[in-house]
Amino acid sequence: MSTDHHKESFWTKYIFSTDHKIIGIQYGITSLVWLLFGFTLMMIMRYQLAYPESPVPFIGSLLGDGGILPSEMYNSLGAMHGTIMIFLGVVPLAFGAFGNYFVPLQIGAIDMAFPKLNAASYWMYFMGSVVMAIGFFVPGGAANSGWTSYPPLADVATMGQTVWLWGMVLLITSSLLGSVNILVTVIQLRTEGMTWMKLPIFVWTQFITAFLLLLAFPPLEAAGVLQLMDRLAGTSFFMPSGLVVSGEVLTNAGGGSPLLWQHLFWFLAHPEVYVLILPAFGIITEIIANNTRKPIWGYKALVYAMIFLGFMSFIVWAHHMYITGMGTTIGAFFQTTTMIISIPSVVILTALLLSLWGGSIRFNTPMLFALGFIPMFGIGGLTGLPLGLAASDIHLHDTYYVIGHFHYVVAPGTIFALFAGIYYWFPKMTGKKTNETLGKLHFFFSFIFMNGVFMPMFVQGLAGVSRRLWDGGEIYAHAADVLYLNEVMSVSAWLLGLAQIFFIVNMIVSLRGKKTAEVNPWDATTIEWTDTTSPPLGHGNFETVPSVYRGPYEYSVPGADKDFTPQSEKG
Amino acid sequence: MNQTLAAGKSFGTATTGKLAMWLFLVMDALTFITILIGGIALRNAAPSWPQADVILNVPLTAFNTFLLICTSFTMVMALNGVQRNDQKSLVKYLGLTILGGVVFLGIQVYEYYHFIAGNESLGAALSASGFSGDKFLPSTGMYGAVFYTTTSFHGLHVLSGVIYLFVIFLQAKNGIYGSDNFDRVEIAGLFWHFVDLIWILVFTIIYLL
Numbered sequence: 001m002s003t004d005h006h007k008e009s010f011w012t013k014y015i016f017s018t019d020h021k022i023i024g025i026q027y028g029i030t031s032l033v034w035l036l037f038g039f040t041l042m043m044i045m046r047y048q049l050a051y052p053e054s055p056v057p058f059i060g061s062l063l064g065d066g067g068i069l070p071s072e073m074y075n076s077l078g079a080m081h082g083t084i085m086i087f088l089g090v091v092p093l094a095f096g097a098f099g100n101y102f103v104p105l106q107i108g109a110i111d112m113a114f115p116k117l118n119a120a121s122y123w124m125y126f127m128g129s130v131v132m133a134i135g136f137f138v139p140g141g142a143a144n145s146g147w148t149s150y151p152p153l154a155d156v157a158t159m160g161q162t163v164w165l166w167g168m169v170l171l172i173t174s175s176l177l178g179s180v181n182i183l184v185t186v187i188q189l190r191t192e193g194m195t196w197m198k199l200p201i202f203v204w205t206q207f208i209t210a211f212l213l214l215l216a217f218p219p220l221e222a223a224g225v226l227q228l229m230d231r232l233a234g235t236s237f238f239m240p241s242g243l244v245v246s247g248e249v250l251t252n253a254g255g256g257s258p259l260l261w262q263h264l265f266w267f268l269a270h271p272e273v274y275v276l277i278l279p280a281f282g283i284i285t286e287i288i289a290n291n292t293r294k295p296i297w298g299y300k301a302l303v304y305a306m307i308f309l310g311f312m313s314f315i316v317w318a319h320h321m322y323i324t325g326m327g328t329t330i331g332a333f334f335q336t337t338t339m340i341i342s343i344p345s346v347v348i349l350t351a352l353l354l355s356l357w358g359g360s361i362r363f364n365t366p367m368l369f370a371l372g373f374i375p376m377f378g379i380g381g382l383t384g385l386p387l388g389l390a391a392s393d394i395h396l397h398d399t400y401y402v403i404g405h406f407h408y409v410v411a412p413g414t415i416f417a418l419f420a421g422i423y424y425w426f427p428k429m430t431g432k433k434t435n436e437t438l439g440k441l442h443f444f445f446s447f448i449f450m451n452g453v454f455m456p457m458f459v460q461g462l463a464g465v466s467r468r469l470w471d472g473g474e475i476y477a478h479a480a481d482v483l484y485l486n487e488v489m490s491v492s493a494w495l496l497g498l499a500q501i502f503f504i505v506n507m508i509v510s511l512r513g514k515k516t517a518e519v520n521p522w523d524a525t526t527i528e529w530t531d532t533t534s535p536p537l538g539h540g541n542f543e544t545v546p547s548v549y550r551g552p553y554e555y556s557v558p559g560a561d562k563d564f565t566p567q568s569e570k571g
Numbered sequence: 572m573n574q575t576l577a578a579g580k581s582f583g584t585a586t587t588g589k590l591a592m593w594l595f596l597v598m599d600a601l602t603f604i605t606i607l608i609g610g611i612a613l614r615n616a617a618p619s620w621p622q623a624d625v626i627l628n629v630p631l632t633a634f635n636t637f638l639l640i641c642t643s644f645t646m647v648m649a650l651n652g653v654q655r656n657d658q659k660s661l662v663k664y665l666g667l668t669i670l671g672g673v674v675f676l677g678i679q680v681y682e683y684y685h686f687i688a689g690n691e692s693l694g695a696a697l698s699a700s701g702f703s704g705d706k707f708l709p710s711t712g713m714y715g716a717v718f719y720t721t722t723s724f725h726g727l728h729v730l731s732g733v734i735y736l737f738v739i740f741l742q743a744k745n746g747i748y749g750s751d752n753f754d755r756v757e758i759a760g761l762f763w764h765f766v767d768l769i770w771i772l773v774f775t776i777i778y779l780l
């Protein structure tokens with residue numbers, strides 16, 4: 001049953017496929033292209049920050065008069081960098097690509113529960129990304145009110161904002177369809193013996209992520225509808241009365257509440273940060289267990305910590321709003337919940353660290369990225385604590401300190417985990433091996449330059465340099481002492497860009513190369529390695545769908561004849 | 572290969588399809604609740620709010636509400652029909668449900684048209700509530716904003732429901748459903764009942780309070 005022998009055309013096989021593996025790869029390629037694009041926007045912006053008002057080399061003529069990046073366009077690129085990185089890059093890669101490809105494989109399913117719905121969510125995402133791209137070509141340029149789209153600014157912004165909202169509606173719908181699919185798949189399609197407490201941690205993280213998306217996106221969808229009404233139908237949900245824009249009093253009815261948007265937005269956007277990090281935890285856990293050759297420390301603690309994290313993430317959102325004048329009671333509530341939510345993150349990180357203890361570690365490329373992830377995520381997490389306390393946040397809010405904090409979480413954090421996952425599962429997806437030397441070079445240079453970009457941001461932020469500044473703080477006296485860091489960060493960012501060439505070359509060379517991978521090159525225990533047909537996998541995934549008899553990380557079991565015991569091995 | 576390996580599996584008493592619909596309804600309910608609570612919050616913050624029956628035509632909409640409740644009843648009858656393998660009654664009651672939905676939408680469109688075209692008595696009602704002009708539009712204060720956003724978002728759901736049921740109706744006419752195969756009718760019914768239920772909330776909050 002596993003191999004269909006009828007001939008399929010290129011279009012049905014690779015473009016309009018309903019096979020979860022092809023859809024996963026479609027998500028993967030699309031999102032990697034967007035990640036590169038979003039990063040390129042930032043490399044352009046970093047030129048203006050390092051050398052304010054001097055012409056940008058190579059592409060200056062596309063930007064504006066004399067090749068200088070105009071300030072309006074700086075705002076557009078910044079807003080689109082944030083939007084693209086999160087909604088078109090990391091989430092589709094972490095949840096769309098990895099989730100689609102490996103959740104069915106790890107639970108022993110031959111496909112997702114709803115294959116057609118799955119294809120529909122990919123195409124919805126694709127259309128959403130096209131709409132976002134169209135934004136760059138409308139009068140006034142792409143959305144320029146930040147990825148947070150705070151009204152009233154966003155309500156009166158140029159047309160790009162409307163395009164952004166339509167794009168978001170498509171992207172949200174796509175995520176919702178995808179999350180229903182993952183939830184149903186995990187609940188219904190686990191193979192015989194795959195009980196909840198035998199699930200690989202990766203599946204748990206995808207499952208919790210799907211819940212977060214399902215519960216957090218509806219308020220943003222509603223908020224998006226309200227903002228669209230404000231912009232298109234003349235309502236004033238988010239418009240206060242008597243607003244003056246460019247010296248003119250607006251004639252809208254007024255009476256609306258800009259703060260309502262902030263509440264609805266952050267009710268989504270805080271859980272969203274866990275959407276960005278949970279799949280990363282999942283990937284890292286798989287790789288650490290595999291390369292330390294011992295069981296993960298505290299499987300149950302990890303699972304419960306992640307579930308707790310998911311719940312708590314819905315009651316911390318207003319820590320992004322301390323400076324909006326909330327009372328001390330509400331402030332105290334959100335400070336408390338924020339401190340509590342840091343506990344499960346610490347539990348997770350501790351479990352991962354203890355898993356390293358006493359292991360005979362194999363330092364291959366995926367493992368290097370996984371080991372890089374741990375301290376980087378640690379820095380990101382710890383620098384978040386002062387932001388969770390109102391007294392210190394009042395000083396740090398909207399400075400480069402915040403930018404540094406969350407980039408440590410998402411860039412050397414999540415992005416490293418995603419690279420780790422790509423290197424780890426590449427042999428399964430393609431049947432080819434990646435080049436270890438290129439992989440290690442990719443890691444070391446990325447590691448150095450990531451820190452070169454983001455570490456100085458803490459210094460600038462503590463000195464009070466604001467985010468979203470076109471001139472990088474040149475006109476502020478308090479920034480004068482730390483202004484030289486702008487060049488350090490920019491050069492690091494461009495070198496970071498160059499370092500990605502190792503990755504791209506590695507992918508191409510390995511795909512074309514002759515080095516074929518064995519079925520289970522890492523000697524792993526989970527069933528996507530041990531029981532699938534030889535890679536690249538055909539329709540149906542398994543020769544015969546395996547039954548599961550044991551937990552996911554039975555490495556170095558005393559008395560076993562090899563140092564890994566597959567989940568599907570009886571005993 | 573079988574499209575859904577899960578076709579035979581069930582979660583408690585729910586089939587895979589039903590589970591998916593329930594999850595979808597959870598998220599849709601959250602979207603509605605956000606819009607409704609947002610509306611209530613803005614209303615509480617407003618210095619004044621019109622009496623519900625001054626501008627809106629409450630008796631007409633009460634009739635519409637009654638109509639929608641009836642379609643929930645006909646939907647139950649349709650499901651009951653297919654479970655007894657009574658094809659005729661399935662098709663008949665599905666048809667009636669769709670008809671009810673279409674009439675509901677027609678009345679809503681009529682109501683909107685009446686507000687947007689405007690007239691003198693509407694103008695009088697508006698000025699009694701502190702608004703100027705003789706048209707009631709989305710830009711007529713926070714009141715208009717909340718009214719149009721809530722009712723049109725619900726209207727879109729009725730429209731989707733009508734289209735959804737129409738597809739089921741066509742399939743039913745081809746006789747693909749029977750007493751051993753009615754899961755999809757039941758799932759469509761869940762959506763329809765949900766849309767009715769939400770309307771009762773909308774009606775209470777917008778037209779009665």
Ligand code: HEM
Nearest residue numbers: 042078079082085086090146147148410411467468469493
């Ligand atoms: C690795 C390369 C990256 C670099 C060099 C970089 C750099 C920057 C810089 C300098 C800013 C501040 C711009 C300003 O305030 O004017 C920024 C903003 C931002 N970045 Fe990144 N970033 C990178 C990756 C990412 C990733 C992976 C994500 C998300 C997953 C991300 C999400 C954001 C967001 C949400 C903002 C805020 C945008 C706004 O102000 O509305 N970035 N980035």
Ligand SMILES: [Cu+2]
Nearest residue numbers: 270316317320
């Ligand atoms: Cu937060």
